[in-house]
Amino acid sequence: MDNILEVRDLKVYFPVRKGLFGLVDHYIKAVDGVSFDLKRGETLGVVGESGCGKSTTSRSILMLNRPCGGTIKLDGRDILKLQGKDVLEYRRKVQVVFQDPQAALNPRHTVMEILTEGMVYHGLCTKAERRAKAIELLESVGMPDNILDRYPHEFSGGQRQRLCIARAISLKPELLICDEAVSALDLTIRAQVLDLLAELKKKLSLSIIFITHDIGVVQHVADRIIVMNKGQIVEQGFCKEVLSNPKEQYTQYLMASVPKIGKPL
Numbered sequence: 729m730d731n732i733l734e735v736r737d738l739k740v741y742f743p744v745r746k747g748l749f750g751l752v753d754h755y756i757k758a759v760d761g762v763s764f765d766l767k768r769g770e771t772l773g774v775v776g777e778s779g780c781g782k783s784t785t786s787r788s789i790l791m792l793n794r795p796c797g798g799t800i801k802l803d804g805r806d807i808l809k810l811q812g813k814d815v816l817e818y819r820r821k822v823q824v825v826f827q828d829p830q831a832a833l834n835p836r837h838t839v840m841e842i843l844t845e846g847m848v849y850h851g852l853c854t855k856a857e858r859r860a861k862a863i864e865l866l867e868s869v870g871m872p873d874n875i876l877d878r879y880p881h882e883f884s885g886g887q888r889q890r891l892c893i894a895r896a897i898s899l900k901p902e903l904l905i906c907d908e909a910v911s912a913l914d915l916t917i918r919a920q921v922l923d924l925l926a927e928l929k930k931k932l933s934l935s936i937i938f939i940t941h942d943i944g945v946v947q948h949v950a951d952r953i954i955v956m957n958k959g960q961i962v963e964q965g966f967c968k969e970v971l972s973n974p975k976e977q978y979t980q981y982l983m984a985s986v987p988k989i990g991k992p993l
Contacts, residue, residue: 732903762961775940782939788800821903825905842891
């Protein structure tokens with residue numbers, strides 16, 4: 729398989745300012761020299777504790793952070809050099825599902841508006857096609873088609889996350905980033921959402937970056953895994969090999985508790 733994403737020597741430093749004039753005293757190295765590849769159709773697990781740099785890395789890929797060094801290439805194109813319409817097209821190709829579905833959904837928008845706004849904006853459907861497209865998306869994530877006029881607060885956390893997934897796939901992305909996408913859900917609902925992601929990955933030929941602090945989840949979803957600590961990758965490789973024989977003490981520490989849920993993506 730060829731690479732869809734190539735990250736090389738990525739650095740994201742945040743300045744810490746002190747004194748009356750706000751001069752930079754030092755930098756927090758949130759991401760410090762991270763390099764990895766994502767193959768087309770692959771799921772890459774990124775695991776580590778809070779503050780390890782995994783979400784900062786994902787925000788750089790999403791063009792929400794501006795790195796201070798390194799390169800990020802999608803399909804061989806350096807995203808840091810994109811301009812104008814190329815940036816818009818990139819944002820369509822790379823979609824994200826965040827941890828908190830309640831915060832990710834506009835409480836003033838109906839399900840219909842949530843699912844179709846992006847499609848209309850990017851020209852993937854006309855206004856006349858919106859309802860049919862929205863119903864199709866709901867069916868793809870296991871939701872009934874009679875909820876189009878309802879609002880996010882009327883649904884459970886698991887249902888809201890399904891709506892977030894439906895919105896993400898509405899733009900026909902090539903890369904889906906799941907940033908702690910199941911950590912706020914209880915175990916039963918978590919397993920159902922993991923199964924849904926597995927089904928959509930196969931159906932839509934998605935490449936996935938699955939970010940989590942829970943190494944017990946990543947073993948059920950990832951083909952390969954990278955383990956991050958203090959802004960750097962401390963271990964990486966095929967998921968089964970890393971988890972069955974972790975070489976680094978930090979990986980061994982994360983492996984101390986491994987719940988068994990879900991099915992492999």
